[in-house]
Amino acid sequence: MGSLVPFLDLNLIPDPPNIPIRVKPEPIDEPPDLIPSSPPPQPDLDSIPAEPISAEPENSNVYSEFNRISEMFRTAFAARMQRLGDEDNTTNNNIDDNHTPLNAETGAIVVVPTEENQVSTVVVAPQKYPKRSNELVRVTNLSIEDQRYFREIVRRTRMLYDALRIFSMADEERRNGPGSGRRGRGDLKAAMRMRDRNLWLNRDKRIVGSIPGVYIGDLFYFRMELCVVGLHGQIQAGIDYLTSSQSSNGEPIATSIIVSGGYEDDDDAGDVLVYSGHGGHDKLGRMSNHQKLEGGNLALERSMHYGIEIRVIRGLKKYDGSITTKVYIYDGLYRIVESWFDVGKSGFGVYKYKLIRIEGQPEMGSTLLKLARGLRTRPLEYRPAGYLTLDLSMKKDTLPVFVFNDIDNDQEPLYYDYLPRTVFPPFVYAGANMGCECVTGCNDGCLCGMKNGGEIAYDQNGFLLRGKPLVFECGPHCSCPPNCRNRVSQKGLNHRLEVFRSRETGWGVRTLDVIHAGGFICEYAGVVLTREQAQLFTMNGDSLIYPGRFAEKWMEWGDLSQVFSDYVRPTYPSIPPLDFAMDVSRMRNVACYISHSTSPNVMVQFVLYDHNNILFPHLMLFAMENIPPMRELSLDYGVADEYTGKLSICN
Incomplete structure (x- = not known):
């Protein structure tokens, strides 16, 4: 070293x-x-029992x-x-x-x-x-x-x-x-x-x-x-x-x-x-x-x-x-x-x-912050050349998505229809759908809180408390208002993003906003295919994403085992192995251009809100760390395809 x-x-x-x-x-x-007029109580420093200090890890020379x-x-x-x-x-x-x-x-x-x-x-x-x-x-x-x-x-x-x-x-x-x-x-x-x-x-x-x-x-x-x-x-x-x-x-x-x-x-x-x-x-x-x-x-x-x-x-x-x-x-x-x-x-x-x-x-980080602030409001003033479009979504998403390329003449992102949300087969929505009866907002003891194992998955700021195998959000059958803290990822793109051309990774995605750790970014959207449909599509060489192959990085977010000796990783709600694919060969959204990394700053969290079929969850993307403006987003796409030997990435 x-x-x-x-x-x-x-x-x-x-x-x-x-x-x-x-x-x-x-x-x-x-x-x-x-600042409150009266001082709040001193932090409870002794609430955690003292434990022996662990030995130094390897490679600490x-x-x-x-x-x-x-x-x-x-x-x-x-x-x-x-x-x-x-x-x-x-x-x-x-x-x-x-x-x-x-x-x-x-x-x-x-x-x-x-x-x-x-x-x-x-x-x-x-x-x-x-x-x-x-x-x-x-x-x-x-x-x-x-x-x-x-x-x-x-x-x-x-x-x-x-x-x-x-x-x-x-x-x-x-x-x-x-x-x-x-x-x-x-x-x-x-x-x-x-x-x-x-x-x-x-x-x-x-x-x-x-x-x-x-x-x-x-x-x-x-x-x-x-x-x-x-x-x-x-x-x-x-x-x-x-x-x-x-x-x-x-x-x-x-x-x-x-x-x-x-x-x-x-x-x-x-x-x-x-x-x-x-x-x-x-x-x-x-x-x-x-x-x-x-x-x-x-x-x-x-x-x-x-x-x-x-x-x-x-x-x-x-x-x-x-x-x-x-x-x-x-x-x-x-x-x-x-x-x-x-x-x-x-x-x-x-x-x-x-x-x-x-x-x-x-380049200085403070310079990039100032650049990103200007790009959000006056992009052509700060970068007059290189933009292919100032809204890839064509107003289909909640925020505009920029596309920037000052390297070559590639315009690939413009050739696809923009898909703001995942499209599921009609049979996914069949069956009974029950919702909470909360009036002002949900809490840990309501029906949706119980479906999540007795706790709402988000705090009051909308940050994910810890990763789970599956998160249930309130849906159309719930009585709670739109500002309920259990309605986070269903609201669409939450940060201003830019698809850009890079010499290192090809097409990538970077943020123009500050993204807080635990914050929701966007959905990874595509057209859902059953296993039989996916087999037919792969014969034509179409681009498919397999949700079951994404690395389970949700296990890392919120893991407090180093601090609390009795910490137990969430295992509920549990879901069986996912056996479906997503077609992004014709319709896709901004998430499909996020690059692969084994140490990513973004993770996939499975979420349900518009139906209760646990075999077909939404792929919602959350930040694993604080991501400053102009920094590229990355995902761990998981294991390689068993036939092609390549990562399941459409880029």
């Missing part, structure tokens, strides 16, 4: 003393009107996948971050000037306002978690197999985090009821539970440069997820660095920064960035004093001196379709080429750093 290169021969030394330094915090992720966050995060700021939306944080063992410090020996002193605006002090007993490593390394010489290996680790870790976050939110809603006024923090709960199971990545090494398995353009909705994958180790601070007392040469080293555009002295031009240092801010984030060359400021200056590359993550506010008020996107590596002390716009002294993006990297 790859090589670990020690950086500057730094050795581990005792932890630094507590020196008060005000960090450069990022703006609050949630707007003030979403480059770096370990697992480690834990410090006790400081668990005790001193869990309640405060939940109440203020990650507003306050510390760097290493240093407490923000306005907060009560943590005593590592006696426990944490947490000051919590009560409903009567009085102050209640709670002492929390400490628990020992391995601290973040002080050793700086650079990962080099990764082969293609190494890159795939680490990408799969990151993919599965992020998938677990998202599934656990969605589960935590749904679980709180079940206990408190919808509309209770409490704003749950599923992102914090998911991170804490993964920390307790030692599932955070890159904690035993501090990596300088690229993080193996994290790609430029990867999109994150929560700051906690950046910590979980090891891309940026600070919960709130904008500068992640190794302190001077932790390094062997006595000098701090910065490894990553977050640029959110919330500070008046920052100047972001994309490839060239002027970043202002931390310090000098009051508790409202306003400049009130001169900055000092210490902490993260000194670390950035020293990184410039040694020519150390810096990971840059950009936080973009109010991105269309996001469940949060800000999204974070990794934009690659930069070098600091200049630093100086200047008078800021507020009149106080500010340290500034000029960073230039290193050449030869893929």
